[in-house]
Each structure stands twice: as C-alpha cells, then as structure tokens.
Amino acid sequence: MEDKYCYELKMKVRDYECDLQGIVNNANYQHYMEHTRHEFLLSTGVSFADLHNRGIDAVVARLNIAFKTPLKSGDEFVCKLRLKKEGIKFVFYQDIFRLPDMKCAIKAQVDTVCVVNGRLAESPELFAVLEKYISE
Amino acid sequence: MEDKYCYELKMKVRDYECDLQGIVNNANYQHYMEHTRHEFLLSTGVSFADLHNRGIDAVVARLNIAFKTPLKSGDEFVCKLRLKKEGIKFVFYQDIFRLPDMKCAIKAQVDTVCVVNGRLAESPELFAVLEKYISE
Amino acid sequence: MEDKYCYELKMKVRDYECDLQGIVNNANYQHYMEHTRHEFLLSTGVSFADLHNRGIDAVVARLNIAFKTPLKSGDEFVCKLRLKKEGIKFVFYQDIFRLPDMKCAIKAQVDTVCVVNGRLAESPELFAVLEKYISE
Amino acid sequence: MEDKYCYELKMKVRDYECDLQGIVNNANYQHYMEHTRHEFLLSTGVSFADLHNRGIDAVVARLNIAFKTPLKSGDEFVCKLRLKKEGIKFVFYQDIFRLPDMKCAIKAQVDTVCVVNGRLAESPELFAVLEKYISE
Numbered sequence: 001m002e003d004k005y006c007y008e009l010k011m012k013v014r015d016y017e018c019d020l021q022g023i024v025n026n027a028n029y030q031h032y033m034e035h036t037r038h039e040f041l042l043s044t045g046v047s048f049a050d051l052h053n054r055g056i057d058a059v060v061a062r063l064n065i066a067f068k069t070p071l072k073s074g075d076e077f078v079c080k081l082r083l084k085k086e087g088i089k090f091v092f093y094q095d096i097f098r099l100p101d102m103k104c105a106i107k108a109q110v111d112t113v114c115v116v117n118g119r120l121a122e123s124p125e126l127f128a129v130l131e132k133y134i135s136e
Numbered sequence: 137m138e139d140k141y142c143y144e145l146k147m148k149v150r151d152y153e154c155d156l157q158g159i160v161n162n163a164n165y166q167h168y169m170e171h172t173r174h175e176f177l178l179s180t181g182v183s184f185a186d187l188h189n190r191g192i193d194a195v196v197a198r199l200n201i202a203f204k205t206p207l208k209s210g211d212e213f214v215c216k217l218r219l220k221k222e223g224i225k226f227v228f229y230q231d232i233f234r235l236p237d238m239k240c241a242i243k244a245q246v247d248t249v250c251v252v253n254g255r256l257a258e259s260p261e262l263f264a265v266l267e268k269y270i271s272e
Numbered sequence: 273m274e275d276k277y278c279y280e281l282k283m284k285v286r287d288y289e290c291d292l293q294g295i296v297n298n299a300n301y302q303h304y305m306e307h308t309r310h311e312f313l314l315s316t317g318v319s320f321a322d323l324h325n326r327g328i329d330a331v332v333a334r335l336n337i338a339f340k341t342p343l344k345s346g347d348e349f350v351c352k353l354r355l356k357k358e359g360i361k362f363v364f365y366q367d368i369f370r371l372p373d374m375k376c377a378i379k380a381q382v383d384t385v386c387v388v389n390g391r392l393a394e395s396p397e398l399f400a401v402l403e404k405y406i407s408e
Numbered sequence: 409m410e411d412k413y414c415y416e417l418k419m420k421v422r423d424y425e426c427d428l429q430g431i432v433n434n435a436n437y438q439h440y441m442e443h444t445r446h447e448f449l450l451s452t453g454v455s456f457a458d459l460h461n462r463g464i465d466a467v468v469a470r471l472n473i474a475f476k477t478p479l480k481s482g483d484e485f486v487c488k489l490r491l492k493k494e495g496i497k498f499v500f501y502q503d504i505f506r507l508p509d510m511k512c513a514i515k516a517q518v519d520t521v522c523v524v525n526g527r528l529a530e531s532p533e534l535f536a537v538l539e540k541y542i543s544e
Contacts, residue, residue: 014443015456016297020290020345021188022457026170026196027288030163035422042482048423049430049481052157059206060162065199073292073457074450150307151320152435154428156481158321161424171286178346184287185294185345209321209428210314293460298442298468302435324429331478332434337471 005080006133007040010099013075023070029106030063033094036079037110044129051126055117058126061089062111068104071096077105083133088122089113090130141216142269143176146235149211159206165242166199169230172215173246180265187262191253194262197225198247204240207232213241219269224258225249226266277352278405279312282371285347295342301378302335305366308351309382316401327389328397333361334383340376343368349377355405360394361385362402413488414541415448418507421483431478437514438471441502444487445518452537459534463525466534469497470519476512479504485513491541496530497521498538 011032019025038048051058071077076099084091090112096105114123147168155161174184177194187194207213212235220227226248232241250259283304291297310320313330323330343349348371356363362384368377386395419440427433446456459466479485484507492499498520504513522531 014439015446016291016299016439016442018292018457019288020185020292020294021193021195022292025288026199027163027166030166031422031424034162034424038423047482049156049426057157059157060203062203063162063199063201067196067198070195074455150303151310152303152306152427152433154321155424156426156428156430158428163424167286167288170288174287183346185290210319292457293465293467298471299435299438302438306434321428329429331429332475334475335434335471335473339468339470342467 004082004135005095006082006135007036007043008078008080009036009039010076010078011035013071013073013077015073018073021070023072024075026065026067029065029067029096029108032077032079032096033092033108033110036081036094037092037112040081044133046126046129056123056125057115058090058112058123059115060110061113063108064110065106065108067106069098071098071105075099082135083130084136085127085134086111088120090126140218140271141231142218142271143172143179144214144216145172145175146212146214147171149207149209149213151209154209157206159208160211162201162203165201165203165232165244168213168215168232169228169244169246172217172230173228173248176217180269182262182265192259192261193251194226194248195251196246197249199244200246201242201244203242205234207234207241211235218271219266220272221263221270222247224256226262276354276407277367278354278407279308279315280350280352281308281311282348282350283307285343285345285349287345290345295344296347298337298339301337301339301368301380304349304351304368305364305380305382308353308366309364309384312353316405318398318401323398328395329387330362330384330398331387332382333385335380336382337378337380339378341370343370343377347371354407355402356408357399357406358383360392362398412490412543413503414490414543415444415451416486416488417444417447418484418486419443421479421481421485423481426481431480432483434473434475437473437475437504437516440485440487440504441500441516441518444489444502445500445520448489452541454534454537464531464533465523466498466520466531467523468518469521471516472518473514473516475514477506479506479513483507490543491538492544493535493542494519496528498534 017028082093092110094108153164228246230244289300364382366380425436490501500518502516
C-alpha cells in the first residue's frame with residue numbers, strides 16, 4: 001500500500017508545538033497535514049491561496065485521525081500522502097512517520113471538497129491537475 | 137440524543153483563528169474541543185495539568201470530525217459534550233453549534249485513553265469522577 | 273495611570289496555549305492582545321474583518337512586550353488597554369493581569385498603523401470612532 | 409553589522425500561519441524566532457527541552473519587534489540571529505529576511521534570562537556553550 005504514496009514532505013517538530021504534556025499538541029497534526037497537502041498542490045503548480053483568490057476553496061469535509069505514537073521535541077518526521085477520488089470528494093490518506101525509525105505517529109483520512117463561489121462543486125481545473133496522482 | 141449532553145461551553149471566534157479563507161482554520165476546532173473537555177474535567181474537580189504532574193495523561197487515540205458549517209470572524213458558538221465508556225476508552229461526542237441560530241458547525245467523536253506512568257491503563261480515579269456523566 | 277484604561281477583557285488560559293515548560297507560550301500573549309484590540313474595536317462598532325473587506329487594514333508596526341509573570345494552566349486574567357495617537361500611529365498600551373491577585377503578567381506597547389488599499393494612510397473613519405478613547 | 413550573525417535558519421510560510429488579512433499573523437514571528445533560537449541551541453549541543461527537564465528554563469524577559477514587510481503564503485525566508493551578553497541577560501538580535509530578495513520582514517531584539525529551579529540565575533553551563541557566539 002505504502003508504495004502508492006504520491007508525495008512526501010519532511011518536517012521537524014518545533015518546540016512551541018509541544019504542550020504541557022511535553023508532546024506535540026494534537027491540533028498540530030492537522031497543521032502538518034494541511035501544510036503537506038498545500039505543498040503537494042504547489043508541486044503540481046496549484047497554489048491554495050491563488051485558488052481562494054479566484055473563488056475556488058478546497059475545504060475539509062471530514063477528518064479521521066488515529067494517533068499512534070506522539071512526536072516530541074527534536075523529532076523529525078515525514079508526512080506521506082496518497083490521493084483517491086470518491087464521488088465529488090478528493091480523499092487524502094496522510095500518514096506521518098517519525099524519522100529515522102519510521103515509527104507511525106498518525107494515520108489519517110482527510111475528505112476534501114471544492115466550494116466554487118460559495119457552492120459545493122466539481123473543479124475541473126483541480127481534477128485536470130490532480131488526475132494523474134489518483135490511486136485506485 | 138442532544139438531551140444527553142452533560143456539559144457545554146460558550147466561546148467566540150478570535151480573529152487570529154481565521155485563515156486566509158476568512159474562516160476558522162480547521163485545526164482550531166481541535167483546540168475548541170480540547171479546551172471544552174478540560175473545562176468539563178475542571179468542573180468535576182479534575183485538572184488536566186495536575187493529572188499530568190501526577191503521571192496520569194489523558195490522550196486522544198482517535199478523532200473523527202465532520203465539518204458542517206464554517207465559523208467566521210465574530211461568530212459566537214457553544215461546544216457541547218457527552219461521554220461514553222467503551223472498553224478502556226472514554227469516548228467524547230462533541231458538537232459545536234453557532235450562536236444564536238444553533239446551526240451545526242462540526243460533529244465530532246474523540247476517543248481518549250489514559251496513559252499512567254507511560255503505560256496504557258485504566259485510571260480508577262478518573263472513572264470514579266466521570267462515572268456519573270457516562271451516558272448509555 | 274491605570275485609571276486611563278478604556279477597555280478590558282477577561283479570558284482564561286487554555287491548556288493548548290501552554291508549552292513544554294508548563295507555562296503559556298510567549299506568542300500567545302500576542303494573540304490575547306490582538307483579540308482584546310479587536311473586541312475593543314467591535315465594542316465601538318468596528319469589525320476588523322469588515323475593515324479588511326473594505327480595503328482598510330490595521331497592522332502592527334512595532335511591538336514591545338515586557339514579560340513579568342508567566343500565566344499557567346487554569347489561570348484567569350484580564351487584558352486592559354488604553355490608546356494614544358502619535359502622528360499617524362494608534363498606540364495601544366496593553367497590560368495583562370492575573371486574576372484574582374492582579375499580579376502583572378505582561379506590559380506591552382503596540383504601535384499600529386492603517387494601510388488603505390495597500391498604502392500607509394490615515395483612516396478618518398477609524399479616527400472618528402476612536403477619538404473619544406484617546407488619552408493624553 | 410550583518411556579518412555578525414552567528415546562525416541562520418531557512419523556513420517557509422505555512423498557509424495556516426496566515427490570517428484573514430492574507431498575511432502571516434504577527435504572533436507567528438515569535439514562533440519563527442523561538443524555533444530559530446532553539447535550533448541554534450541544538451546546533452551547539454543544547455536542547456531546550458532537556459534544559460527544562462533539568463530545571464533550567466531559558467525565558468524571554470523582553471521582546472521588541474519592528475514589523476517591516478509582511479510575509480505571505482508561499483514566501484520563503486531566512487531567520488538570522490546574533491547574540492550579546494548584557495549583565496545577566498542573553499540578548500538575541502533576530503532579523504527575518506524574505507527570500508530570495510532579502511527584503512527585511514522583521515527586526516527584533518529578544519532579551520532572555522535563565523530561571524534555575526524557579527529563580528533568576530546565571531547558568532554557567534549555558535554560558536560555557538554560548539560564550540564563543542557572543543558578539544561585542
């Protein structure tokens with residue numbers, strides 16, 4: 001399965017992302033995943049900010065995260081991503097692995113949809129760009 | 137179902153929580169829910185920080201959020217919560233409603249477990265306090 | 273001096289704002305102060321988001337914070353504000369006090385300017401609204 | 409002056425750091441600077457988290473930021489740092505430049521002190537490590 005990842009981004013925990021338990025606060029995993037999706041888009045030539053300025057907003061409709069191993073101060077990690085299309089949704093499977101031991105930190109599924117000028121809609125533009133990354 | 141909520145907390149969107157789409161960034165809903173859980177705990181006499189200092193960490197094992205209506209600058213909202221026990225897990229059902237129209241912003245399920253001195257475990261102390269809030 | 277405060281807002285530390293030192297991460301004081309300024313504006317009938325949508329952006333030009341006493345999990349506090357006009361700048365003096373002992377957490381000076389349609393400018397609209405709050 | 413920088417770290421704006429004005433929210437510059445200081449410490453073999461666990465907390469006593477040019481979605485930047493010692497304080501001069509045009513985003517001075525077991529104190533351990541980076 002893992003060979004189906006179409007994009008990955010390395011990052012490192014920043015201390016301000018850790019909370020009083022000394023581990024990365026859960027909300028930051030959403031940040032890590034969002035940044036990875038946006039960098040993935042950029043790698044295909046699409047800017048999230050530009051999309052927004054042209055009235056196309058990619059938004060998350062549903063999110064499912066399994067937290068496996070907490071990341072800590074100093075940890076490096078890689079956020080991997082693969083993409084499926086289900087009806088109107090682009091579904092991102094995003095898994096984060098701690099480096100260098102590749103222990104799984106989180107496994108997540110992120111269902112996204114497009115809102116074009118305020119209405120739920122297909123974006124042919126996005127589909128044309130992302131089509132080749134969609135796995136079965 | 138909604139009559140089973142055992143706790144609610146009113147909050148207001150802060151502008152720094154909004155992103156370049158002009159709506160609350162998704163990760164902040166985790167913040168809202170975490171803060172509501174911790175205030176709920178406090179209302180029962182339990183402090184998340186004190187628990188941590190005594191070696192008891194409540195951690196999120198799984199999170200499932202359905203995003204319904206985005207909150208925006210100036211919006212007030214109420215975060216409601218009910219609690220179930222499933223095996224070793226405390227499962228929080230947390231729904232956020234925009235005020236005053238009570239439009240649903242998100243519906244979420246947050247599975248939490250206790251880590252006592254580094255190991256997954258039941259916390260009799262937490263159970264004793266939370267037992268009366270558990271719905272069937 | 274303190275009698276010159278023209279606005280105050282009570283808040284409570286949220287646990288996700290604390291970092292691995294167990295105290296509120298410094299950056300959050302900027303959040304607290306920004307939220308207080310925006311609520312102050314709202315109390316005068318002015319919305320920061322609306323201003324932005326009409327091409328008027330209030331931006332911070334300079335910030336000076338003295339950190340006195342760190343806030344911790346569970347602390348409640350009040351963020352007080354007074355306002356001066358210096359040339360083109362609106363200067364906010366913002367002090368945060370822990371409740372209930374009123375111990376000073378931070379003292380800050382926040383110099384703000386208006387950017388109208390991308391250029392530094394006076395905003396007669398803002399001045400008309402804020403004039404009565406300006407202290408000598 | 410700029411040749412006195414003793415450390416620099418490249419980063420890239422993440423979209424969640426931008427607010428409804430479409431620019432990086434001010435509080436994130438504190439995050440960028442904190443992360444840069446901690447990475448600088450790590451480069452000298454000192455971990456902020458380890459220091460904390462051994463009862464030594466480096467804390468910010470005063471912060472002064474001049475905001476010059478806002479960073480936006482997609483911007484890359486470099487955060488440069490130089491260090492002075494003034495009495496008991498380690499003073500960090502931290503400047504952020506947008507890449508590749510090196511336009512100055514912020515200039516800041518961050519006064520830090522050490523709290524050892526809860527009391528303001530010199531940390532001979534930190535001084536020994538940082539001494540060679542101190543500029544006149």
